[in-house]
């Protein structure tokens with residue numbers, strides 16, 4: 001550690017107290033660690049024209065704030081977005097592990113400020129530039145690696161749960177830091193976009209309302225369709241990038257529709273079904289033709305620090321909480337005990353809350369029966385169960401439908417993310433459709449997405465209704 005640079009920043013901090021208003025602020029730290037820092041930047045066009053900071057904590061935090069300001073002021077916004085913990089620590093002549101926390105906080109605050117400022121930036125268009133959505137996971141890291149020649153990275157902060165920081169999930173502050181580190185290792189500028197209000201309003205609230213109404217909502221489809229991709233495309237415009245890439249496994253046809261990925265085991269076209277053709281035209285999916293093992297090999301060969309990171313398993317905002325607790329805490333959906341009854345009305349058990357059940361569910365009913373029982377529907381507090389045959393349906397109603405091709409072209413539908421396509425015919429037109437299935441489907445749950453297909457091409461989308 002070279003004390004000299006550190007002492008210089010400490011003795012005469014660059015930009016301390018500057019830009020208390022008129023810029024975009026980013027804050028980091030808090031009561032838990034006792035350190036608090038604010039970094040502000042003002043961006044005009046594609047340049048950081050002014051920067052400042054305030055710090056309340058140890059000396060290292062002041063030095064780190066000063067270093068951050070010095071490294072970004074007057075620079076191109078992409079140069080500023082390449083500044084992270086490492087660059088700040090280097091500017092201070094190296095930091096002992098105990099003091100690295102200060103550089104982390106300064107980088108967090110800087111990137112929150114830069115992310116906000118970037119939403120108003122105006123970087124000239126470069127036809128080859130791609131904005132890459134990095135979650136902190138291996139798939140998007142490999143996507144960024146494949147596009148690294150002309151890429152800018154973005155990570156969305158979607159959810160911060162005060163009681164449970166969802167540290168393991170792609171929405172969390174930890175994941176943002178990890179994604180930033182990986183992007184910086186590749187030499188990419190990295191932006192953090194705070195979409196917490198949009199995510200709460202556009203994804204979490206409808207999710208809670210869906211459960212309260214007895215449905216099984218699909219928040220990922222609406223998140224992709226209306227929230228995160230729209231916001232990232234708007235940022236891409238600001239950063240002069242015609243394209244947006246993600247680590248999703250999906251392909252795009254020559255006529256601009258989504259198509260299943262080459263690896264059926266990883267296909268995520270269902271999750272992207274709500275994307276409009278205008279958005280699809282700007283999307284790039286670098287993993288479209290790859291399998292997961294191939295992606296891991298690329299990550300290992302490129303020594304990406306996330307090469308062995310586990311796949312995300314649950315809805316990002318539920319990480320570490322579990323659905324029942326989340327619904328209780330955020331939607332007031334406390335336990336409301338009720339009966340479990342058969343379709344003939346025979347009471348066969350009881351439960352703690354009907355919202356904990358979904359149509360088609362077999363496990364966790366706690367009912368002893370000679371043949372497997374499934375949830376057929378919920379009726380207020382009652383959960384109705386029956387045999388697999390009783391669960392089967394050949395007609396499904398869909399609301400909020402959007403078709404990108406005439407309904408007559410639809411020949412199959414997927415009614416759940418992990419279920420296979422079922423042959424089907426569309427009856428009717430407009431936003432409410434009826435689907436006639438060519439074979440019985442078990443477990444069409446109201447609230448789930450119906451992904452309308454022509455072969456393996458997504459030609460429409462809707463929501464299953466009761």
Ligand SMILES: Nc1ncnc2c1ncn2[C@@H]1O[C@H](COP(=O)(O)OP(=O)(O)OP(=O)(O)O)[C@@H](O)[C@H]1O
Pocket residue numbers: 132133134135136137138139140141154155156157158170171245246247248311312
């Ligand atoms: N918080 C986020 N910020 C930016 N992009 C994100 C975020 N979460 C997801 N994405 C983008 O959406 C893609 C699919 O996300 P999904 O949650 O399905 O994760 P995944 O398939 O496990 O991918 P990864 O390994 O990249 O996390 C990611 O590869 C990434 O490009």
